[in-house]
Amino acid sequence: MNSANITGLDASSIKTMQSSASNDVSKAIGDTLKTGRTSQDIANMAFDHSSSHGINAQAQEVFKASATKAFDKMAQAGDTKASEISGALKAGANMVVVGSEFSVTEKDGxxxxxxxxxxxxxxxxxxxxxxxxxxxxxxxxxxxxxxxxFSTFTGKEFSQVHSAIDKYSSTESLSQNVNVNSIPKALNDYIKSGDNTEITNAWNTGNKNHAITMAMNDFQNWAVNNPQQLSKYFNAGEFDNPSNNIGEISNKNYHASGEVASFNNSNISKVDGSATKHADQYQNNVKTLKEGHQDQTGQSTTWGDSSGNTQKEVSSGLQNTEKDFKDGAVKRTGGNIVKGSKMVTDAFAEITK
Known part of the structure; x- marks a missing residue:
């Protein structure tokens, strides 16, 4: 499955998400610092040489430079006081802000x-x-x-900033973790997690195509609206709750490719053997039923070829599943039905192969 198969989970879309999230943080910072005492308090941290403020040197320098530039801008408009303060700060003076009073102490004291x-x-x-x-x-x-x-700053006035930073951190995490191989793994983790019981139950009861369709729908929606939730499944460990198991997969390390390959090959052998046994038994049952019914009633009961019927049933099931996803994907992908169809088929192949 290619990462471009789910709208919003390709490199270009995630880069756009990061840019948008960065702008959201920037706006939240601006809105917060323009009101109340937050600007003055942060300016005091910028000129505090102790470590009591808890912010690192790089952030401290940003705050110090921002305070000086603010006075520069005011000085350009003819503010004499601002010009004097700016000159002192550029010469290495310290500053303490108390309300509307700015106390400047130069190097000579x-x-x-x-x-x-x-x-x-x-x-x-x-x-x-x-x-x-x-x-x-x-x-x-x-x-x-x-x-x-900003994450260390407490108070409700910083809640908007904290929320924006959380979103940005999630998109940054996605940019580092989303790739061609990680999407099927993340879908598998989500299906196993039990966070959406309808999806997990659908998988456990054999309706795997429907489970994958619903999981992909959620991923596509979260990519736009809730990257924090989406990021959870690209950073997930193993989900070991037995009630959430998908077959025997919970006992395997899904992120270890060798173990998974061996496990999948074993599963394929089991399925092939079971299918062959079932087909042989089915043909015998058809033959017995057909001959026995004809002997007793004189009527012919034709069931047809089992392998042909099985192929038609599987094909029909996939077509129905693809149709379910296409209908929703038309809206989500701008009418790209081919993409919607491929999303289900590729995802099913990756998770169940």
């Missing part, structure tokens, strides 16, 4: 305190927020540090 008006405070908060969010959006090398920093 000289200290000055600047009081900003409400309008100036609003402007500085806005510029600081824009600088941090812009850095996050445009500099991928600092995202991990900023994610870690």
């Amino acid at each position: 000289t200290s000055r305190t600047y009081t900003l008006s409400d309008k100036e405070m609003e402007q500085w908060n806005k510029e600081f927020a824009n600088n941090v969010s812009s850095t996050y959006s445009n500099d991928s090398s600092v995202r991990a540090s900023l994610n870690n920093a």
Whole structure:
């Protein structure tokens, strides 16, 4: 099964998801820092040389640079106080913010305190927020540090940022784990997990095509709407709950290709042997029934060739399953029925071969 068979789980789509998720974090950071005391509090962390703040040096430098640039922007508009503060910070001064008061201590120990008006405070908060969010959006090398920093900040005002970071982390994980071979494994893990009992029960009762169709539907929807949930199955270990077993697969390491190949070959031999035995027995039963019924009633009972009927039944079942998926896939893939059909057939082949 090719990763492009499920809409949203190809390299291009995941890259787009990452970009969108990064923008969501950037926007959440900007929205959060523009309000309340968060900008001032973070600025204090930026100029705090102790380790008590708990953020790493790279994030601290981003916050420090963002604070300085905010004053630069205000200075360009003619703000004298902002120009003096910016110059001091560029010369290595420290800064402490308390409400609207910005106390600057230069290297020689000289200290000055600047009081900003409400309008100036609003402007500085806005510029600081824009600088941090812009850095996050445009500099991928600092995202991990900023994610870690914001994840340590408590308070409901950061809930939007935390949620956006969780989504971004999930899409990043998908980009690292989704490939041609991982999708069938992830589908298998999802089906075995029991998280969707309808899917697991369908598989365990032999309706495997329907189970795969439903699982693929969920993966396709999650790729767009819930990458956190989807990522779970691309990072999953073994699901060992006996009630969720798919045949004997729970006793095998699905991620060990050699073991899986051996297990699959064993299964194929068992199935082939069982099918041959069943076909022979079926032909004998047909012959006995046909001859016995004709002897007793004079009527001929024609059942036809067992292998032919079996092939027709299997073909019909696959066609029905493909039709079920096609109907939904038309909407999800922009009318690409061929893709929808191939998705079911390839997935079934990968998981059950």
